[in-house]
Amino acid sequence: MIPPEQTGMDYLKPAERSQLQKARFAEPSIDETIRQLDRILASRTFARVQRRAKDFLGFVVAKKLLGHTDRVKEMTIAICVFHESAEFDPLESSKVRVAASDLRRRIAAYYANEGQQDSIEIIIPTNTYVPEIRNRCCLLLIRDFENWHPQADQDHLCTTIRDELAHQLGRVGWIRVTTVAAFESRGGARRYGLRGSFEYKENVLRLNLSLADLSARRIVYWRSFQGRRNEVFDLTRSIAVTFFKALRTAVPRPLNFEQSQPRTPHNLPWAANDAASKRTISGRVARGECYPSHSIRCVRPA
Numbered sequence: 001m002i003p004p005e006q007t008g009m010d011y012l013k014p015a016e017r018s019q020l021q022k023a024r025f026a027e028p029s030i031d032e033t034i035r036q037l038d039r040i041l042a043s044r045t046f047a048r049v050q051r052r053a054k055d056f057l058g059f060v061v062a063k064k065l066l067g068h069t070d071r072v073k074e075m076t077i078a079i080c081v082f083h084e085s086a087e088f089d090p091l092e093s094s095k096v097r098v099a100a101s102d103l104r105r106r107i108a109a110y111y112a113n114e115g116q117q118d119s120i121e122i123i124i125p126t127n128t129y130v131p132e133i134r135n136r137c138c139l140l141l142i143r144d145f146e147n148w149h150p151q152a153d154q155d156h157l158c159t160t161i162r163d164e165l166a167h168q169l170g171r172v173g174w175i176r177v178t179t180v181a182a183f184e185s186r187g188g189a190r191r192y193g194l195r196g197s198f199e200y201k202e203n204v205l206r207l208n209l210s211l212a213d214l215s216a217r218r219i220v221y222w223r224s225f226q227g228r229r230n231e232v233f234d235l236t237r238s239i240a241v242t243f244f245k246a247l248r249t250a251v252p253r254p255l256n257f258e259q260s261q262p263r264t265p266h267n268l269p270w271a272a273n274d275a276a277s278k279r280t281i282s283g284r285v286a287r288g289e290c291y292p293s294h295s296i297r298c299v300r301p302a
Contacts, residue, residue, distance in 0.1 A: 041058070052081055117172055119135065120136065140175050193211070205229060
């Protein structure tokens, strides 16, 4: 973790930088928010943005995290970020208002492109300089698959397919995935559950899956998939793409996905056969759990 004083936060007083550093260690959500701030400022969208505009965003986010929202005013921004004197008159200069308007557009552009999958959203609503920090995470529980074969034939594939689905969907920033033996009824954050059954006959796999909103206690999507035994990972990737889209539709989202840049199978996180995926699959080949990695191809669903 990089101390705030080493990240250019000269718009904060030393005592505030120290307080923010302690808060990062004490509260994970604060640390995640600052990391998200760093990610935004280091993005291509902000690559050619002037230092003062970046400091503007850093200043208002830091004040929000410190609980000093009452100090996020046009006058304090002008003095602390733009280094104006105490005689600065907002009625005579629109510098801060213009910068805020441009900053809002930049942030919107970031989340419409590079930040689509980010788990935290930072926005500056109109008519205020106090930012909103939204946690966009969705908790997905993937339950152990049931093998419907009377003799439990190919039973190890239940675990293999479940774990591969968890791996693929877990690569999406706003989806937090965990595997469980059973769903538990409890309150808290919005939770979704994915469960399924597995059938195997004459070298053909059939998977029946359903996605449930555990908080609302209702099924939101279900579908059956079928493929040959040696196509198990193609089949699993197709399932991952399908249920990613189902979750994207089901989860209440701060962003309007219809206005965001469409994500084709070519730029979904799991669409490419990257080195990590090849190493994972190659290991399963060595254990006799799947077919050779050279025969894996990208999924291109309709």
